[in-house]
Amino acid sequence: MNVLKEVFACEVYPAFGCTEPIACxxxxxxxxxxxxxxxxxxxxxxxxxxxxxGAAVTVPRSGGAKGNLIAAALGAVLARADGKxxxxxxxxxxxxxxxxxFCNSGRCRVECLADQADFHVxxxxxxxxxxxxxxxxxxxTHIDRIERDGQVLTAxxxxxxxxxxxEYRHALKQMSMAEVLALAEEIDDDDRAYxxxxxxxxxxxxxxxxxxxxxxxxxxxxxxxxxxxxxxxFRAKLRVASAVDARMAGMSQAVMTSGGSGNQGIVAVLTPxxxxxxxxxxxxxxxxSIAVAHLVNAYAKCYVxxxxxxxxxxxxxxxxxASAIVxxxxxIDLARITLAASNVIGDLGGLxxxxxxxxxxxKAVTAVDTAIRSALMALKGYGLTVDDGLVGKTVEDxxxxxxxxxxxxxxxxxxxxxxxxxxxxxxxxxx
Numbered sequence: 001m002n003v004l005k006e007v008f009a010c011e012v013y014p015a016f017g018c019t020e021p022i023a024c025x026x027x028x029x030x031x032x033x034x035x036x037x038x039x040x041x042x043x044x045x046x047x048x049x050x051x052x053x054g055a056a057v058t059v060p061r062s063g064g065a066k067g068n069l070i071a072a073a074l075g076a077v078l079a080r081a082d083g084k085x086x087x088x089x090x091x092x093x094x095x096x097x098x099x100x101x102f103c104n105s106g107r108c109r110v111e112c113l114a115d116q117a118d119f120h121v122x123x124x125x126x127x128x129x130x131x132x133x134x135x136x137x138x139x140x141t142h143i144d145r146i147e148r149d150g151q152v153l154t155a156x157x158x159x160x161x162x163x164x165x166x167e168y169r170h171a172l173k174q175m176s177m178a179e180v181l182a183l184a185e186e187i188d189d190d191d192r193a194y195x196x197x198x199x200x201x202x203x204x205x206x207x208x209x210x211x212x213x214x215x216x217x218x219x220x221x222x223x224x225x226x227x228x229x230x231x232x233x234f235r236a237k238l239r240v241a242s243a244v245d246a247r248m249a250g251m252s253q254a255v256m257t258s259g260g261s262g263n264q265g266i267v268a269v270l271t272p273x274x275x276x277x278x279x280x281x282x283x284x285x286x287x288x289s290i291a292v293a294h295l296v297n298a299y300a301k302c303y304v305x306x307x308x309x310x311x312x313x314x315x316x317x318x319x320x321x322a323s324a325i326v327x328x329x330x331x332i333d334l335a336r337i338t339l340a341a342s343n344v345i346g347d348l349g350g351l352x353x354x355x356x357x358x359x360x361x362x363k364a365v366t367a368v369d370t371a372i373r374s375a376l377m378a379l380k381g382y383g384l385t386v387d388d389g390l391v392g393k394t395v396e397d398x399x400x401x402x403x404x405x406x407x408x409x410x411x412x413x414x415x416x417x418x419x420x421x422x423x424x425x426x427x428x429x430x431x
Contacts, residue, residue, distance in 0.1 A: 003175070004183040004291070006168035007298045008194065010139055014201065015085040015262045016254040017060040017071070018247065018356045020046075020053035020307075022085045023140040024068045025075030027123040029087055031134040032079035034148050037127035039076040042108040044068065044123045047116040048414045049307025052355035055421045058250030061091035063100065069110045073103040076125055084141050086254055112418060119306050139306075140260045173302040177395040180299050181323070181332045184291040195287045198256030202243055202269045205253040209242025212249045215361035216242035232278040233372055237365045240270050244361040259297040259316055260306065263360055267317035268293040271368050272324035275375075281328045293317075293324040303403035307353075309413045310406050311363050314348045318367040318374075325375035339383025342391045343374030345398050346384035350405065354417050 015022055024044060032039050046054075046068060054068030062070050074091055077099040081087055091099075102108060113120060121136040130149055137144040146153045172180070187195070209216045219238050222228045243266045247255055257265040272293055276286035297320035304310060322340040330336050347370050351363065377383065384391045390405065392398040 001168060001171055003168055003171055004186055004191070004295065007172070007295055008191065010142070010168065011260050011298050012194075012198065012256065012258055012265070012294050013085065013141070014254045015140075015257050015265075016087070016089050016252075017085075017250065017262075018053060018057040019085060019140050019257060019260055019262055020050045020356065021057060021059050021068050021071035022088060023050070023121055023136055024054065024123070025059075025071040025078075025088055026081055026084060026141065027121045027134045027136050028072040028075035028125065029078050029081040030143065030146065031123050031125045031132045032076045033081055034134075034146060034153065035079075035125055035127050035130055035132040037130060039079070039102070039125045039127060040107060041126040042072060042076050042102075042123065044072050044108075044110045044121070045113050046110065046122070047113055047118065047120040047307065048418055049353075050119065050121060051110070051112040052353070052414070052417055052421055053307070055355045055425070056357035057248055057355075059088070060250045060252050061088050061096060062250065063096055064250065065100065065103075069108055070099065070103050072110070072123060073099040073108055076123075077102060089252075089254075114415065114418070117305070169298075169302055172299055175299070177299070177337070178332065178334050180295050181292060181327070181334070181337065183295055184288050184327070185332075187288060187291050191291065192284075192287050195290050198265070198269050198290070199273050201254060201256045202266050203239070203273075205246050205251060205255050205266075206239045206243035206270065208251050208253060209245035212245040212251075212358075214241070214245035214249070214358055215365060216245050219365070232275060233369060235278070236271055236274040236372065237368045239274055240266055240368050241361045241365050243270065244364045245358065248356065248358045248360055258294050258320070259301050259312060261312055261317075263313050263356070263364060264297060264317040267313050267364055267367050267371075268297050268320045268324070271321035271371055272328065275325050275372060276328050279328070285328055289324040289328045292327045293320040296320040296323045300399055303399040304406045305403075308406050309352060309410045310402075311348075311351045311353045311367075313360065313364050314351045314367040314370070315344070315402065318344045318348060318371045321368070321371035322375040322378070325372065326378055329379050336378045336381070338395050339378035339381070340375045341395045342384045342388070342398060343377055344370055345402055346388045346391050347374065349390045349402060350410075352410075352413055352417070355421060
């Protein structure tokens with residue numbers, strides 16, 4: 001098994017819109033493809049992480065609508081899943097209007113599987129004579145099951161990676177940090193081209209964020225008013241915030257993900273790229289550093305979970321970006337990379353994820369600032385030590401500690417957030 005290739009194939013891919021709602025669209029479209037008649041009803045069941053990440057994010061090509069349900073309705077009406085997480089690029093005005101009417105008809109509903117710890121999207125569609133079902137598990141594009149009229153179809157995995165995500169993740173988690181970092185030295189020309197594509201995609205969407213009047217615009221105004229210096233920190237945060245602003249607003253532009261998350265992809269790709277360019281690092285080394293970021297992001301999520309109670313942009317992508325910046329300057333210097341990871345964990349450990357939304361740009365800015373600062377401190381030999389809370393002697397120890405906090409200590413956070421989001425939705429319905 002080539003772990004590097006598996007991480008790239010399963011966790012680093014283009015996504016048109018927030019990955020959780022778009023995964024719902026992908027599952028619905030796949031189910032609808034196997035119905036062989038117009039969809040008349042839709043029932044979707046999702047894990048808590050997917051539920052909260054679809055609560056307040058705008059879905060591209062939806063006319064400004066938000067949520068997993070409209071995304072699933074668009075996918076069901078489209079009924080073509082070959083575009084995977086870019087499938088909504090094919091939505092026309094007619095499909096949007098039909099999906100909106102379908103979503104508002106009372107024949108669509110979404111349920112939260114409160115006890116489901118891992119990523120899980122289960123969509124059943126019904127027509128006049130048949131039913132069809134698609135289940136995603138283990139990854140946003142990994143089809144676990146397809147059924148038609150209750151019978152499992154033998155081609156259930158034909159649209160997804162033949163390699164089970166659990167296999168490469170198990171192999172990745174058994175590796176040491178040093179072994180993970182060494183994988184980045186193995187990138188070939190195809191990988192380089194793919195990494196360049198990710199840079200181009202994420203830079204492109206960052207050009208649109210100022211149209212949203214969000215966090216990036218506020219940062220620019222603060223800089224013009226003299227409250228923020230125009231330095232590498234500011235320029236990196238501005239670009240990242242602009243990209244996240246555009247994405248959360250449903251801008252019709254795809255991004256390259258990392259760890260299956262578009263916002264994490266923006267942080268993990270743009271932060272090392274922009275800092276590398278500021279420091280005149282050779283592009284070849286920048287590309288390898290971005291490979292480091294993708295690998296470390298995937299490695300961190302082996303410990304804290306795919307859709308964690310903590311903010312993936314801050315923790316997984318923050319650690320990944322800090323590691324990448326150190327790699328640019330010092331190569332595989334495990335001591336300094338350990339210091340950088342310790343600094344991020346000690347600074348941001350416990351920052352919760354309260355769902356995908358416009359405010360994610362604020363957390364992305366925090367992640368970028370902490371990642372750069374943590375890396376630069378580590379390069380000078382400074383880092384938090386085992387005496388500092390969650391920080392362990394090694395990166396692996398620190399990630400295990402972080403995993404214990406998120407998977408054991410904070411198990412009531414997600415249910416509480418879900419109740420808050422549901423109460424807010426109910427209050428809006430009464431207004």
